[in-house]
Amino acid sequence: MRAIRLTIEYDGTAYAGWQIQPNGLAVQQVIEGALQQLLGEAVSLRSSGRTDAGVHAAGMVAAFATTRQLPLIAFVEGTNRFLPPDIVILDAAEVAPGFRPIADAVAKHYRYTVYNSTVRSPLRRFMSWHVRERLDLEAMHAAAAHFVGRHDFAAFRASNCATKTSVRRIDAVDIVRDGETITIDVIGEGFLKNMVRVMAGTLVDIGKGRFAPEHVAWLLANPDRKKAGVTAPACGLCLIKVTYRDDI
Known part of the structure; x- marks a missing residue:
């Protein structure tokens, strides 16, 4: 099992915030859907925090686990093909399986x-x-x-x-x-x-x-x-x- 860290940019205007919630479309939900289309398996993102409805990000960090052995560039370019214009993956890196996007941030x-x-x-x-x-x-x-x-x-x-x-x-x-x-x-x-x-x-x-x-x-x-x-x-x-x- 691989742990992949993503750096994400998004315009939060159209979203109910980062975290999946019942009252509207969330950025996390859209990215997880795009990753599932790319990988053919369900993905659960762990993020470095939450942003409220209407808040933007130039460098949100999130991580997920996958069994797929794709090159890192595929997690960027492949996922971006399934994302709307107001969300983009900037970078992907492989990290230790115990990486915690919130707790490990300094x-x-x-x-x-x-x-x-x-x-x-x-x-x-x-x-x-x-x-x-x-x-x-x-x-x-x-x-x-x-x-x-x-x-x-x-x-x-x-x-x-x-x-x-x-x-x-x-x-x-x-x-x-x-x-x-x-x-x-x-x-x-x-x-x-x-x-x-x-x-x-x-x-x-x-x-x-x-x-x-x-x-x-x-x-x-x-x-x-x-x-x-x-x-x-x-x-x-x-x-x-x-x-x-x-x-x-």
Whole structure:
């Protein structure tokens, strides 16, 4: 039995998220169907995490077991023949049978994109959050520095997040403006449900002047979701990369 690791890119606009669920078509479901067409056997994907409905990925990692002795390029090109235009396999690698896409990850990189303009952009509506008010990047930078380190992120998670602990480590939060586009890059060991979206929403509220930059430090010490910012729309979020020890 072989263990195959896939790196996947997808536009999540049309999907109910990564994970198979009863309320809509999931990215996982589509890829498993394509693999079954290629291999002639049922496949169960184990992923590096979940993305919500409307969230995108440039580097989702998933793994599966198969008895088929195909060359690795066939798992890429062969599967892609059965996939729709908004999902693609970028790479396939053979890994140890005990490879665990979630547990073995040492870091994840998410990017949140804000389109900061008085006029909306039809071409960017599925890939960014349109914010009309001019945002104060200096205040956002000052606030972002408080996220770095190991903290209790209970104020930055969805109310239905069932994770046992809300303590997470954040390695970096970088904010860059390029014309009317603002990107918020967050790298950390792992994330709670909606965590990056609430972080982005809070930073945008700080950029609008609703909160002072020091409010982030207060929220980390006083885990009250109701006192944090809005949950930013799913369309602006993209999983950029999942890093494993062997990749470093």
